Amino acid sequence: MAEVGGIAAERLRSFIERIERLEEEKAALAADVREVYAEAKSTGFDVKTMRQVIRLRKLDRDDRHAQEHLLDLYKLALGLEG
Amino acid sequence: MAEVGGIAAERLRSFIERIERLEEEKAALAADVREVYAEAKSTGFDVKTMRQVIRLRKLDRDDRHAQEHLLDLYKLALGLEG
Amino acid sequence: MAEVGGIAAERLRSFIERIERLEEEKAALAADVREVYAEAKSTGFDVKTMRQVIRLRKLDRDDRHAQEHLLDLYKLALGLEG
Amino acid sequence: MAEVGGIAAERLRSFIERIERLEEEKAALAADVREVYAEAKSTGFDVKTMRQVIRLRKLDRDDRHAQEHLLDLYKLALGLEG
DNA sequence: CTGCCATTTTACCGGC
DNA sequence: GCCGGTAAAATGGCAG
Numbered sequence: 001m002a003e004v005g006g007i008a009a010e011r012l013r014s015f016i017e018r019i020e021r022l023e024e025e026k027a028a029l030a031a032d033v034r035e036v037y038a039e040a041k042s043t044g045f046d047v048k049t050m051r052q053v054i055r056l057r058k059l060d061r062d063d064r065h066a067q068e069h070l071l072d073l074y075k076l077a078l079g080l081e082g
Numbered sequence: 083m084a085e086v087g088g089i090a091a092e093r094l095r096s097f098i099e100r101i102e103r104l105e106e107e108k109a110a111l112a113a114d115v116r117e118v119y120a121e122a123k124s125t126g127f128d129v130k131t132m133r134q135v136i137r138l139r140k141l142d143r144d145d146r147h148a149q150e151h152l153l154d155l156y157k158l159a160l161g162l163e164g
Numbered sequence: 165m166a167e168v169g170g171i172a173a174e175r176l177r178s179f180i181e182r183i184e185r186l187e188e189e190k191a192a193l194a195a196d197v198r199e200v201y202a203e204a205k206s207t208g209f210d211v212k213t214m215r216q217v218i219r220l221r222k223l224d225r226d227d228r229h230a231q232e233h234l235l236d237l238y239k240l241a242l243g244l245e246g
Numbered sequence: 247m248a249e250v251g252g253i254a255a256e257r258l259r260s261f262i263e264r265i266e267r268l269e270e271e272k273a274a275l276a277a278d279v280r281e282v283y284a285e286a287k288s289t290g291f292d293v294k295t296m297r298q299v300i301r302l303r304k305l306d307r308d309d310r311h312a313q314e315h316l317l318d319l320y321k322l323a324l325g326l327e328g
Numbered sequence: 329c330t331g332c333c334a335t336t337t338t339a340c341c342g343g344c
Numbered sequence: 345g346c347c348g349g350t351a352a353a354a355t356g357g358c359a360g
Contacts, residue, residue, distance in 0.1 A: 008290075015286040016300060022279045023300075029272045033265055034341080040261040044254075047342065049159040051350075054262060054269070056148040056155065063145035066138040073138065077131045078172050090208075097204040098218060101197055105218075108193045115186045116358080122179040129359070132176075133333080136183060160254050194335090215337085276352085284331095297354075 041047050123129050205211050287293050 011289060012286075012291055012296075015282055015289075015291065016296060016303075018282050019279055019296075019300060020303070022275050022282070023304075026272055026275045026279075029268050029275070030340090033268045033272075036261055036264050036268070037342090040258075041342095043257060043261075044161065045159055045258060045261065046161075048349095049155055050258075050262065050265075051342090053152065053155045053159060054265060055350085056152045057262070057266070059141070059145050059148040060152075063141050063148075066141045066145075070135065070138045070142075073131050073135045074173075074176070077127055077135060077176055079126065079128075093207060094204075094209060094214075097200055097207075097209065098214060098221075100200050101214075101218060102221070104193050104197045104200070105222075108190055108197075111186050111190045111193070115183055115190075118179055118182050118186070119359090122176075123359095125175060125179075126172075127176060127179065130332090132180065132183075133359095136180060136187070137333090139180070139184070156255075156258070159258055212337085294355085 037047050037050065040050060119129050119132065122132060201211050201214070204214060283293050283296070286296060
């Protein structure tokens, strides 16, 4: 592979290794999340319900951000302040 | 295929045709949506912005529903009223 | 919002509500589809395979329609049955 | 919410915030990954193929790790280097 | 033809 | 150990 494509092969390898590194970090964080859930569960909390709470809180956060932009978008859609 | 699997083949065909029928209706609605966007665009509105508005309004709606459940979930997670 | 953009605001609202209505119907149909898959699955069919079958049948149909359309175009070009 | 469940509520909040923090970091990494793919694409590489490569390399790595793990188990079972 | 967004498909995780 | 459901990835489709 080293001589196939020359420079391009090196660039490709670089991109792929960057991605793999990032994915590893993501996987490590996912493991951390699992640990926290496990700890919470052992403390007596219900994991399934916690997941729902977290999902809903995320919706809330997204919604807050949504609100901040909605009026601006209406104005834009109406051709005001464009 | 008619004799392969006998009854099962018929059931499978029935399921698949039901799904295909529903998918056709979905596609028709999608076409309708596209038409409305096209009409709006020809009236001078910005389609991309409209899409964002609709997405954000959906978030709002989802959020409202989320709020209705969140406290209950907290209680559940805390083992109250379980 | 009522006085932002006047008439335009009303038209915008109308377009958006039409689209939202259509999207709701689409979502309802998607739910129906999921139900049918669920029923098929509980009957013992493999959902993933069913999806493949449906995708292939759709390709066939699209091809067939393309062929028919092409034939019509040829006829038209030749002044037949136009 | 402050007086719902007392101490338990505080613990719950703590767990949930830890998880949310970790999830944010995960999301940031996911965004980084998307950026790298975008950069690679703009350099002329095919993203879909890159994904396949990465998936295959991951399988290899997992296999390798599985093999190494198995070897360790055998050693352990045999009382070597334990 | 490119980039973006929705939908679909895959993979994971907890529960039974 | 499998199943059901939920989150992430990937593909396909549409607008620009």
